[in-house]
Amino acid sequence: MINPRGTAVKVLKQVLDNNAYSNVVLSMYLNKENLDRKDRALVTELVYGTLRYKYTIDSILDSFIKSDIGKMDGDILNILRMSVYQLRYLSKIPEFAVVNEAVELSKRKSVKLSKLVNGVLRNYLRNKDTLTCEHKGDKMSRWCFKYSFSRWMAELFITQYGEKTGESILKNSNIVPKVTVRVNTLKIKYEQVWNELIKNGYDVKEGTICKEALIIKKGSNIELNPLFKKGYITVQDESSMLVAHVMDLEENMTVLDLCSAPGGKSCHIAELMKNTGKVYACDLHANKMSLVKENASRLGVENLIYNVFDAEKYIGQFENAADRVLIDVPCSGLGIIRKKPEIKWTKNKDSMDNLVKIQRNIMLNASKYVKQEGKLIYSTCTLNKVENNENINWFIQKNPQFKLEKINFGDFENIIYDEKGYITVLPNDNMDGFFIAKMIKYR
Known part of the structure; x- marks a missing residue:
């Protein structure tokens, strides 16, 4: 049986070590490995969440690992990153399950390294409420930790847009995006697409500005829907x-x-x-x-x-x-x-x-x-x-x-x-x- 967390580690390795595009390599692994719908969703969450908060996660790991994390085994580091993401940002997965899964996954690499993983994660859980790294430095450093941005990029937004708008960009860049589709007016009317999606269990709302935009708030993969396959809609922000x-x-x-x-x-x-x-x-x-x-x-x-x-x-x-x-x-x-x-x-x-x-x-x-x-x-x-x-x-x-x-x-x-x-x-x-x-x- 394929472990979804193992799949997530493979995707993270391709993205972070080989500069692959997250959407492309994630899609490739999801199509290649026989995962059910729940596990596919978990892999997607772990990959995007870990990438989204990598700076913050690495700052936390730095305070619990004596050696340079950049010199660690890449798979072990990504297991730790993925686990801290779950412990810090997800509430539905029990803490003991996160740690146990991480240890078992790291054992495939090395029993010795699995003990390091266990120690780091348990140490984090004991001290998570008294972390000092999130309060260190000036205002910019705290923004970098809070919104998980490298300093040069955070400074670019703050310098170019001012503090209020710049901080808003940092914050909103971490929003998990909904799927937006464009209704193809060559083939179908907006109301027909709306009604068909509602009938098929999708939660939808109108776009903000464009009359052909339709936002999928909740529902199954839209690219597998007959409306997409027939060309009635296409995915576009x-x-x-x-x-x-x-x-x-x-x-x-x-x-x-x-x-x-x-x-x-x-x-x-x-x-x-x-x-x-x-x-x-x-x-x-x-x-x-x-x-x-x-x-x-x-x-x-x-x-x-x-x-x-x-x-x-x-x-x-x-x-x-x-x-x-x-x-x-x-x-x-x-x-x-x-x-x-x-x-x-x-x-x-x-x-x-x-x-x-x-x-x-x-x-x-x-x-x-x-x-x-x-x-x-x-x-x-x-x-x-x-x-x-x-x-x-x-x-x-x-x-x-x-x-x-x-x-x-x-x-x-x-x-x-x-x-x-x-x-x-x-x-x-x-x-x-x-x-x-x-x-x-x-x-």
Whole structure:
């Protein structure tokens, strides 16, 4: 019989040691190993929870282990991390069961190390109410411990957004996200999807802003539901849905989506255009383009034209050819930590600085494809202002033929409207962090 905690340790090893994507490797192991529904849920909880609170957990372990935890056996360290997560953040699993499971699992590695695991966890339980590590240091250090962020990332949010909003970003980035789906208006009406999901035992509510957004509060895996398989719905965060809505789309337009994969925005654009006109779905990677094709086929989207090329490199056929150009550029992803908590540990300042050059190259190149009076839309799923506000300000200064158009969805607590016109969506219960700017070409 496969031990779900053993599966969780395997996933954590791939994510933390090999920089694998949590959602991809988790899905792979869940599909490969014969786990029942309850055990699949436990593995998912342990993986995402441990990744989410790794900084805090490691700080605790540091105070109970004399040696450098970075030099410990990786599997033993992840067993300890996973166990402290259960003991500190989960209430349904009895403490003795957590410790016993950890000891038995670590015995597979080493009887000697299993004694270390037992000692550390029991020591933590004896002293959990008098921990000193959560009170050490300045205010920033305490935020890092409370919300489990490395100092440089916490400082980035606090410096760029101020203490109140910055702390809110830290807090809300730890929210366990609900699944949001987009109703495919090419195939079905919103009310029909709503009624069908209710009939099948799902607890649902309307999206916050987009009329086609529907939030799954509770229910079984939506991707196994016939509504998904038939293309009536697709999984997409509502922040991401906002992008197509700001594009002022009309039927029979020519639209370029230069960073298309996996195709959520391209297909949404096609749906809003009612399968008319042309939507060029472009991406650098051929294997990712196959995902766009699969999504379009399932959704009944017929007006996509597929292209594999580098968005930084000029393509002559698109010169002044598009009514709308979307560049959802590669970014640091600091707005989607809710869904991919490993971003806290896999990103660093150098990698973000390198992205800015790519983002600006894509923006300059994409601007050549916009018709006069056409529109260029820039979006990211990060909250780093260097990749967002500063990039747009730089571009407008270099390209005075483009002017920012104001974006306005109404009064929402998690949307920051900059006076220049672009918006920042902050993470909350229902939406990821996002940034969108819309620019019109006047000459």
